[in-house]
Amino acid sequence: MADLSSFFAPHSVAVIGASRTPGKIGYAIVDNIIKSGFAGTIVPINPREQEILGHRCYSRITEAPGPIDMAVISVPAAKAVDAVEDCARAGVKNLVIITAGFKEVGKEGLALEKQIVAICRENNITMLGPNCVGMMDTHTPLNASFAVNFPRRGDIAFISQSGAMLVAILDWSQYTGLGFSKVISLGNKAYLTESHFIDAVAADPNTRVVLCYIEDVTDGKHFLEVARRASRKKPVIILKSGTSQAGAQAASSHTGALAGSDLAYDTAFRQTGIIRAGTMAELFDLAIAFSKQPVPRGKRVAVVTNAGGPGIVTTDRIENQGLEMARFAKETVDFLRQNLPAESNIYNPVDVLGDANVDRYQIALQKTLTDPHVDSAVVLVCPTAVTDASSIARVIIDEHRKVPEKPVFAAYMGGESLAAGAKKLNDAGIPCYTFPETAIDAIKGMSHYRQILQRPASAGEPRPDNLYPDTVKQIFQKARQDNRVVLLGSEAVQVMQAYGIPCAPTELATTSDHAVELAEKMGYPLVMKIASPKILHKTDVGGVKIGLRDAVEVKKAFAEIMENVTRLLPNTEIYGIEIQKMMPRGTEIIIGMIKDVQFGPLIACGLGGIYVNLLKDVSFRLADGLTRAEIEEMLSETKAYTLLRGYRGEKPADIKTIVDMIARTACLVSDFGEISEIDINPVFAYPTGARALDVKITIA
Ligand code: COA
Secondary structure: OOOOHHHHOOOEEEEEOOOOOOOOHHHHHHHHHHHOOOOOEEEEEOOOOOEEOOEEOEOOHHHOOOOOOEEEEOOOHHHHHHHHHHHHHOOOOEEEEOOOOOHHHOHHHHHHHHHHHHHHHHOOOEEEOOOOOEEEEOOOOEEEEOOOOOOEEEEEEEEEOOHHHHHHHHHHHHHHOOEEEEEEEOOOOOOOOHHHHHHHHHOOOOOOEEEEEEOOOOOHHHHHHHHHHHHHHOOEEEEEOOOOOHHHHOOOOHHHHHOOOOHHHHHHHHHHOOEEEOOHHHHHHHHHHHHHOOOOOOOEEEEEEOOHHHHHHHHHHHHHOOOEEOOOOHHHHHHHHHHOOOOOEOOOOEEOOOOOOHHHHHHHHHHHHHOOOOOEEEEEEOOOOOOOHHHHHHHHHHHHHHOOOOOEEEEEOOOHHHHHHHHHHHHOOOOEEOOHHHHHHHHHHHHHHHHHHHOOOOOOOOOOOOOOHHHHHHHHHHHHHOOOOEOOHHHHHHHHHHOOOOEOOEEEEOOHHHHHHHHHHHOOOEEEEEEOOOOOOOHHHOOEEEEEOOHHHHHHHHHHHHHHHHHHOOOOOOOEEEEEEOOOOOEEEEEEEEEEOOOEEEEEEEEOOOOHHHHOOEEEEEOOOOOHHHHHHHHHOOOHHHHHOOOOOOOOOOHHHHHHHHHHHHHHHHHOOOEEEEEEEEEEEOOOOEEEOOEEEEEO
């Protein structure tokens, strides 16, 4: 983990390219540092000036008295490499490079950027950017950026790959009063990436919620490691735009065709406990919720409303989001019956009626919030002639204070007449939205985070036993010698067996007599298939025979297959004919693997057979660190799982064996980076045991 303590809290900051001219970036940066209240030394660097904004100016950083902990660089790109070299000479340990004109403009820019990174690495300098707005820490305090606003001090860390997005959000936050701990504009991420910052802010005592806007992840492996660790410490909410290449890259396999374009990111986020926001609004609604309210202990929501319709809308949303309408204790219901008008609904949602005064809200909220069957509450207020929105806000604030461990949200559904009350709530830390759905979505995000915290840690699960990587190595070597990237079926089966994955017995026969010899050993009935790396659709060229019952049939089939194939594809290289034991039918499953450029192998499982692409009943997980609990969860997301558990009186299949097969496949692909795709389809699952029938392995 990079130590970023002196990056966030330097004692001295130099600005290379500082300017006396208002309106220039070099001016704005010095001005921002001063205005943020930075208590350390400010050192402007400009060869033409003696003094800038009251601070002594030096012509080069090497001439300034040290030590200087951070340098912000805002000279044009052509001068940036020299400036960085100067910083290295001056012993500066942290750089923020604002300058644009690097990787983002093409080859020449990329070359400059590489030079800068090399200097940083050689001299152990951390570097943010280039091509960024800068960084802020409201607790240091320090605003080393050229943004127009320095946000209120708070507990949200915001890391953004888009500078424009960042400045817009900071401007917006001035209205909402949202407080930030640290704000980082990532720029080109040439050295420090989102992962370094997520790691740092997860360990930061001033940060409660981590927000990110990213367009891509720079180093998938580093990200997975950091995300797993960080999400257990605090909520990490990411808005990710753009799509990944996973689906497009691997479309030659069934598994590849089943993977959507954004699948790898979605899977990586889910598996590492990242909360993914779908929109900018959701990103910040969740930030507000996590920043201001505790995480609910469970899914049971109480609703108090002065209007029936919005109560129903809220109930619908609660159910659609997988939350639960709380079922009140008898004591609560009795109390509400005694204390509310006879027309009120005393069950959830509690309807205090359109003419409700403050007292009715108080009675309903106080009793429901203390009910042991309630984990969170939402208060809805619609404006009527008798609604006193400000006093209701006071009641909500007071009642929440008495039960601070349960989150409370409000929806003030109206405009001007409710604005003062809504402001009162927001100022007191009760998120108040215009519509109830936003409140419910926030509760959903928070209760999802509760589940993330409750997941068992993935580290430390033992590797399955009886894995023989040396055997696999030899098989791959042989294929490479023959210039093959797709293994023969019999080789793929050997690879599976070397990793303890049960397969239908499969052997390669080179002659007719050999076929009979193997068949007699294996026992009947049998299937025979042409073995040629060039033939993908074996049935189309008459290369498959099934249900063979004795030696005579095997001999005949051998001759016929050879005759068919050589007639249709005279010059095709043939390795022989595969003899496979015909297995009794079982529940058909697919297990597969595709590779993502960022996150590595993704394992798939679901309904197998010939309709896989039609039914698309698969679930994906990253192979890296895949646990048995995750495999079971993955299986349980598919319809295949219903079949495996015994559908319509069928005996349940051996799910334990299927889980073990998936765990072993994950080990295989993690051990052998050269495997680019696997399709095991179908696997026949039986009440006891399971067998892989058709295995396709592609290596790079
Ligand atoms: N050391 C210190 N100061 C130097 C210098 C050096 N080696 N060489 C020049 N300077 C001074 C200049 O004299 C100037 O000061 P002045 O105003 O007193 O004349 C100052 O540094 C800036 O140099 P200048 O040539 O005027 O550049 P600029 O201000 O027009 O542009 C950048 C510099 C960095 C702002 C510009 O190159 C840039 O990259 N802009 C885009 C930034 C951006 O959008 N970032 C990404 C946001 S998402």
